[in-house]
Amino acid sequence: MYTVVKRRVLAEAIVLLEILAPDVANKAQAGQFVIVRQMHNSERIPLTIMDFDRQKGTVTIVLQAVGYSSKLLTEMEEGDNLLDFVGPLGQPTEIKNYGTVLCVGGGVGVAPIHPIARALRDAGNKVISILAAKNKDLIILEEEMKAVSDEIVITTDDGSYGLKGFATHGVQAVLDRGLEISAIWAIGPMIMMKSVADFTKPLGIKTLVSMNPIMVDGTGMCGACRVLVGQETKFACVHGPEFDGHLVDFDLAMKRSAYFRQEEAIALHEHKCQCQKEGK
Amino acid sequence: MASKMPRHDMPRQDALARGNNFQEVALGYPLEVAVQEANRCLQCKKPKCVAGCPVGVDIPKFIQKITEREFLEAAQIIKRKNLLPAICGRVCPQESQCEAQCILGVKGEPVAIGRLERFAADYEIAQGCCKPECQAPTGKKVAVIGAGPAGLTCAAELARSGHGVTIYEALHVAGGVLMYGIPEFRLPKAIVQKEINGLKDMGVEIKVNQVVGKVTSVQELLDSGYDAVFIGTGAGLPHFLNIPGENLCGVYSANEFLTRSNLMKAYDFPNHITPIKVGERVAVLGGGNVAMDAARTALRLGAKDVYIIYRRSKTELPARAEEVENAEEEGVKFHLLTFPVEILGNEKGNVKSMVCLRYELGEPDESGRCKPLAIKGSEFEISVDTVVVAVGQGPNPLVTMTTKGLALDKRGTILADKETMATSIPGVYAGGDIVTGAATVIQAMGAGKKAAASINKYLATK
């Protein structure tokens, strides 16, 4: 059993959970993820590690409620237990001194960017972080990101906070200052990662993205997480989740992510009915 | 004479009814039939059947106990050599192992050894399993990586010798392929868990959710106080064909398809939350047991047409004859001497059809089977919504990659001594599919047993 020791609501439908899992905390590194299963009939859900504390033996994850399983997870209370918590999985981010780097987090993608920014800064990089969201209320982890960055830039689609525009506008704004950027990490919705990668490709700036395909086991056994990277099929759970954004076939990845949409809607609907019947 | 009696059929669920449910197909012998079948055995003085069993079960002796209606005794005799008889009685390819050697098979039909083994094991489970006796604790500790048949058997044998055993399993349940691969209708998961509970009763600790190579490593296990390590991580890495369209939505590896259905119980969606999509027309690529399991699962999940697509002809199908027959009876269609060169999709990226070539058979190749030769210009299209790739599995590199000094062969399997199962690292042993490549349950168990015997010797010197 893995106990929730802390719960914090970061924005509407976005929740931070700190979970007691000493073995995972002991080995976790920036860029890795875990797979969780809440109860006996739950799916195995992949979630990126937002933070870890080896002393306390905890791992922190940030969840956005998008479907039935993630919604149930965001409803967990402190003291509740998760049935399964597997990790750390995937390859850690390659951390070294690159020079000046950009860490771009879109929406809930700010969470996985956090440990990467911290590790890069600890390695001597100048870290400029860009936090992007639809509006002011959906900007998360601003304080935490400030603490691990030399500078932060905020963009919102509607201009309610920071610069008006998408994540790419933030990147543009930084580049306009004439800074030499050695590498960019961009994590967030698939469409945002694609835009950033498309934007930086002609500029020749190394851009890493963290792919979030549908997964089952997370250990290389099923191949559900296949992504096409430079014409080569890779398993995101073993070879990734981080890949060179200029080589990823995002269109295919987006189609693959949508494959179970109908079933996901059924799960949400059926279980809502169940809860209503049971008066929950 | 008893041997003149024909071999007894095992009752099976009706072919039409069973195509719609996940309950076990083969129903097992009723008690009286078991006794009659047991009576067919000649009780040979030099029983050939035993040589055909990779773990050397004392076949005539357990069969004799069944004739004497000493069913629990019969189970105990099997268990001396084989701790998972309810599983082996169901999934061993008996026709090429113990039964292939039975003397009665020379002129007629062999004794139904597997069915009798299953009967005795099920009888014991129904009565409540007896706990195998363990020797006094030795104070030695062994870590076993992987809870498939190899790891489970090794762990059980070591526990019996009095060692402290901990199993590290990557998934959230123990059992390996028995849980995630072989479908419920061939091997009920409750049976697997009952046999595994027997291990827990013997004091074996099973730690699930532990991906070795990530959360810990072989070296760390040795450093943290284990006196020896056994690696039984199987051949879980799915192979694909590398043809265009293979990453379209609706193309599954057999592992993914079966794992969704078996381990995650997607057949009970939405009560179990993991989804699976089958569509109306399903093509399964390959002709082995894994392909048959995937095809029969697809039918049960509601597909209208399910095709086995195989490059060679029926005689070369690597699946067990019984499984091919079951699949045919349930309505699986066979497109033989056919294989795809490309999978085509629609605008959503979903599979819509496959372009296939027809094949003819040429001279036998290294494997002794006739080589399939593509017929030029024979392209044709089959419309399908789902493709399941079942063309084999290789070793998963998570453990081997992270273990310094572990000698591997060029396929990535671990090099282990055939007799002792010792690897290139002192105190580290390996067995099962991670050594042989994809093989059988009983072979994996045999390897686990041999390794346990060597580990025993090794620990005595430490």
Ligand SMILES: Cc1cc2nc3c(=O)[nH]c(=O)nc-3n(C[C@H](O)[C@H](O)[C@H](O)COP(=O)(O)OP(=O)(O)OC[C@H]3O[C@@H](n4cnc5c(N)ncnc54)[C@H](O)[C@@H]3O)c2cc1C
């Ligand atoms: C390596 C990895 C790391 C991840 N890290 C995080 C994280 O830190 N925080 C977080 O909130 N989520 C993260 N995700 C995504 C998370 O796993 C999915 O949101 C979750 O599985 C959805 O489950 P569900 O049943 O609630 O939704 P579903 O009912 O499965 O889906 C609901 C909607 O979300 C879409 N969707 C489903 N899966 C994904 C996906 N993988 N990516 C994008 N859209 C999807 C569906 O198309 C559908 O529209 C990560 C995924 C991966 C593979």
Ligand SMILES: Cc1cc2nc3c(=O)[nH]c(=O)nc-3n(C[C@H](O)[C@H](O)[C@H](O)COP(=O)(O)OP(=O)(O)OC[C@H]3O[C@@H](n4cnc5c(N)ncnc54)[C@H](O)[C@@H]3O)c2cc1C
């Ligand atoms: C669909 C299917 C049907 C089959 N049908 C039959 C049949 O009818 N009869 C028959 O005899 N054989 C059959 N086989 C083959 C048989 O199941 C295998 O040969 C046998 O299971 C091998 O046993 P094993 O213990 O070596 O490996 P596995 O059963 O593969 O078990 C390996 C275990 O190790 C775990 N593991 C892997 N990596 C790690 C890691 N890094 N850390 C921790 N744990 C790890 C895995 O999760 C798994 O639980 C079938 C196989 C499949 C796939």
Ligand code: SF4
């Ligand atoms: S374990 Fe398998 S091969 Fe051995 S006797 Fe039993 S069924 Fe036959």
Ligand code: SF4
């Ligand atoms: S060879 Fe056949 S008849 Fe002889 S002991 Fe074995 S099972 Fe019985």
Ligand code: FES
């Ligand atoms: S999730 Fe199964 S192989 Fe990656």
